[in-house]
Amino acid sequence: MGCILSKGSSEVYWLGIDVGTGGTRALLVDERGRVRHAFTAHHEDMRMERPLWAEQRPENWWDAAQSAIRGVLGAAGASGKDVRGIGLSGQMHGLVLLDESDHVIRPALIWCDQRSQAQVDSINASVGKGTVLSCIANPVLTGFTLPKLLWVRDNEPKAFTRVRKILLPKDYVRFKLTGGYVSDVSDASGTALFDVVRRRWSNELIERLGLDAEILPRVLESQEVSGVVSRAAAASTGLAEGVPVVAGAGDQAASAVGNGIVEPGRVSCTIGTSGVVFAHTASPSYDPAGRVHTFCHAVPGAWHVMGVTQGAGLSLQWFRRNLAPGVEYDALTAEAGNAPAGSQGLYWLPYLMGERTPHLDAFARGGWIGLTAKHTRADLIRSLLEGVAYSQKDCLDIIEGMGVMVDSIRLSGGGARSGFWCQMFADVFGRRVATLETEEGSAYGAALLSMVGTGQYASVLNVCNEVIHETASLAPRTAEVDLYARGHKIYQALYPALKVIQ
Numbered sequence: 001m002g003c004i005l006s007k008g009s010s011e012v013y014w015l016g017i018d019v020g021t022g023g024t025r026a027l028l029v030d031e032r033g034r035v036r037h038a039f040t041a042h043h044e045d046m047r048m049e050r051p052l053w054a055e056q057r058p059e060n061w062w063d064a065a066q067s068a069i070r071g072v073l074g075a076a077g078a079s080g081k082d083v084r085g086i087g088l089s090g091q092m093h094g095l096v097l098l099d100e101s102d103h104v105i106r107p108a109l110i111w112c113d114q115r116s117q118a119q120v121d122s123i124n125a126s127v128g129k130g131t132v133l134s135c136i137a138n139p140v141l142t143g144f145t146l147p148k149l150l151w152v153r154d155n156e157p158k159a160f161t162r163v164r165k166i167l168l169p170k171d172y173v174r175f176k177l178t179g180g181y182v183s184d185v186s187d188a189s190g191t192a193l194f195d196v197v198r199r200r201w202s203n204e205l206i207e208r209l210g211l212d213a214e215i216l217p218r219v220l221e222s223q224e225v226s227g228v229v230s231r232a233a234a235a236s237t238g239l240a241e242g243v244p245v246v247a248g249a250g251d252q253a254a255s256a257v258g259n260g261i262v263e264p265g266r267v268s269c270t271i272g273t274s275g276v277v278f279a280h281t282a283s284p285s286y287d288p289a290g291r292v293h294t295f296c297h298a299v300p301g302a303w304h305v306m307g308v309t310q311g312a313g314l315s316l317q318w319f320r321r322n323l324a325p326g327v328e329y330d331a332l333t334a335e336a337g338n339a340p341a342g343s344q345g346l347y348w349l350p351y352l353m354g355e356r357t358p359h360l361d362a363f364a365r366g367g368w369i370g371l372t373a374k375h376t377r378a379d380l381i382r383s384l385l386e387g388v389a390y391s392q393k394d395c396l397d398i399i400e401g402m403g404v405m406v407d408s409i410r411l412s413g414g415g416a417r418s419g420f421w422c423q424m425f426a427d428v429f430g431r432r433v434a435t436l437e438t439e440e441g442s443a444y445g446a447a448l449l450s451m452v453g454t455g456q457y458a459s460v461l462n463v464c465n466e467v468i469h470e471t472a473s474l475a476p477r478t479a480e481v482d483l484y485a486r487g488h489k490i491y492q493a494l495y496p497a498l499k500v501i502q
Contacts, residue, residue, distance in 0.1 A: 013076065014456070015083050015239075016440075016447030017068065018251060019061050019090030019169045021046065021110065021273045026068035027440055028076055028083075029447045031456060033467030035438055037078075039071030047107060052114035052354060052362065055107040058096045058172045065173045069237040080239035085454035086177070086229070087446030088248035089255075090170025092190040095148040098165040098175075105159050108169065109148040111274070112310055112353040114362040116147035119154065123147065127208050135205040137196040138189075139290035142354070142362040143310075146192035150209070166215050170248060177237075178227030178245050181217040186253035188219045189295035196303070197284050199296055220247040222257075222298035223452040223460060246453035249298035251442040252276050252306055255412060258445030259436060260468035262299050262461050265407035267399070269392055269425060269433070270441060271415025275312025277395035279305050279404045291358040291398050298449060299460045305404060307357035307395025311350040311366060312388045313414050318352060319384055323377075333418045336382035341427075341480050342487055343379045346370045348387030349494060357395045359495060369494055385421055386484075389428040390491040396429060409433045410470070412441050427480035428488065434470040 013028040013036065020043075027038035041064035047055040073080065097105040109115070123132065123140050132140055140147060145168070153160040167175060168191070171183045188194040188201070193216065195202040206213050220226055226247045234241040248254065252270070256278050259268045267279045281303045286294050292307040311318075320327060351364035368383065400406055411433050415421050426433045438444055448463050457463035 011078065011082055013078060013083050014447045014450045014454070015069070015072070015086045016443040016445070016450065017065060017086065017088050017173065018254070018443035018446060019065065019088070019173055020251070020442070021091050024061060024064035024068045025443045026065070026072040027443045027447060028072055028078070029444070029451070033448060033451065033463060035440055035444060037072050037076040038440065038443070039068050039075055041065070041067035041071065046110065050115070054110050054113040054353070056094070056110050057107050058104050058169070061169060061173055062176045065176070066237050069239060073238050080234060080237070080243070083239060083243055084456070085450035086239075086243055086245045087448070087450035087453070088170045088174055088245065089251050089442040089446040090168065090173070090187070092168065092187055092250040092252065093143050093145050094169040095145050095152070096167040096169065096172045097152065097159065097163050098167065099162045100164045102175070105162050106152070106156065109151070110169070111143055113148065114142045114354045116142045116151040117362050119147035119150040122150070123209070127205065131208075132205070133290075135202040136192055136194060137284055137286060137294045138192065139360070140192045141356060141360065143356065144190060144192035163215055165217065167217060168250075170250075171217060174226060174245060174248075177229055177233045179230050180227040182226040182247060183217045183219050184222045184247035184249055184298070185219055185296035186222060186298050187250035190250060190293070194219070196294055196296055221300045222247050222249045222253070223300070223449050225453050244450070244454055246450045248446050248449055252278055253295070253298040253304065254445035254449070255441040256280070256304065256445065257298050257448055257460060257464060258438065258441045258468075259410045259412050260464040261410065262302070262464045265405045266410070267396070267406050267408065268410045268412055269396075270413040271312050271388065271411075271421075272413040273312070273314045273317070275309035275388055275392050275415075277307045277392055277399060279399050279406065281305060281404060285402055285404055287398060287402055291360065292395065292402075298445070305399055305402065307398055309350060309357065309388060309391040309395065310355055311352035312391065314352055315348065315350045315366070315384050315388055319381065329414070330418070332381050333385070333420045335378050336385055337420050339376065339378040339382040342483050343383035343386060344375060346375055346379050346383040347491055347494060348384045350384075350387050350391050358398060361499070364495065364499075385424060386428070386487070387491065389424050390488050392425070393428050393488055394492070411435050412439060423474050426474040426476045428484045430476050430481045430485065432473055432475050435472045437469045437471045
């Protein structure tokens with residue numbers, strides 16, 4: 001079953017909202033799944049009171065969401081009545097705490113916050129690593145929501161006693177839109193409290209940790225309707241009261257929908273603040289060492305594995321902010337092109353916020369290795385881009401080593417806007433890579449999910465096959481593949497050598 005054309009005016013839309021780290025993006029797609037208008041409202045800078053700490057105010061997300069919604073409606077010259085459905089996406093793992101009056105108790109500990117190693121160690125000691133894996137199909141990591149919650153319990157007991165509900169970032173925006181406490185299976189998978197195999201909260205783990213299951217939201221499949229826009233939200237956003245809001249997905253699963261990674265063999269590499277290699281699987285697939293995550297997909301009855309580089313686009317953001325203020329990203333990547341492949345033996349370790357794949361080390365540190373007086377700023381930039389590509393190659397190698405089929409690789413995110421970086425990924429991966437007609441990723445995937453949930457398309461697979469198209473394909477170059485294969489081996493040797501002095 002293909003697209004079901006709407007009756008009446010052709011100017012009808014579906015709204016996708018992505019609550020990112022740097023801002024909230026809203027976009028409108030038409031009945032054919034084409035992006036028509038988009039608007040981004042920026043967030044306040046994340047608070048980093050100590051190294052490896054990272055917080056944001058949920059109230060600021062809602063302020064940005066309201067601005068983004070009004071902005072995109074204004075750009076379209078549309079009214080809220082023109083929107084047929086809404087989908088949500090957002091940064092995963094963040095901890096939003098609400099009290100009995102639904103007020104935010106404290107700033108949210110977000111995805112890259114690494115302060116909870118003691119809580120991870122406590123969970124593993126009291127529950128056992130094997131039991132944890134049997135409950136949630138993943139090891140507990142500092143970036144996940146559960147250890148953040150236990151950190152608050154252990155360090156801010158007065159705040160913890162006030163907790164009546166916990167939500168993930170996009171689900172706080174949903175709460176403000178609909179009044180409901182709801183999440184979806186993909187985002188819930190990243191809490192370390194969710195039974196990924198059975199697609200429900202893990203009652204066993206909740207009981208073993210002495211938590212109250214009532215603080216957790218209801219969980220739905222990603223395309224299911226979770227509620228409707230309330231009267232108050234309609235007044236503050238310009239939307240119409242009663243518009244359906246689907247459950248949506250965590251940013252990576254939503255981005256995968258936006259990239260068409262909804263069948264076995266399809267893999268995406270998404271470079272945003274973090275970097276993610278994401279592969280669709282028809283059944284749960286595990287890495288025994290826990291180096292990649294096994295989560296529920298936004299596709300009903302499907303799962304995915306993903307490897308994560310914490311500081312991918314963040315590395316380039318950090319460089320620009322501190323060493324090239326005011327210089328556009330395109331200018332930086334163009335400058336990198338002036339340096340030779342391999343950056344004259346200079347290597348960048350992108351561990352600015354610890355690392356997940358493959359090291360599972362919250363205390364890993366980044367930096368340049370091999371710096372000499374001969375190196376230029378172009379070498380610094382190029383080595384940074386190469387280091388991120390090497391880190392994503394680590395992810396891809398692990399996923400392929402698990403027996404997951406990899407037929408095609410699609411690039412997305414901010415990194416995919418640089419043809420120079422895209423070619424580098426093809427060379428480092430040693431595989432042909434493709435870019436897509438629509439580069440929107442998470443917000444686009446959320447909008448497509450809303451089209452399924454409101455009946456415009458029959459299924460997630462159906463809408464993706466109908467509306468997502470590849471526009472360019474880059475083949476790896478033989479000389480660069482050989483050079484980067486040697487460079488990747490050196491890169492992989494650096495973390496173990498330096499860990500002993502961290």
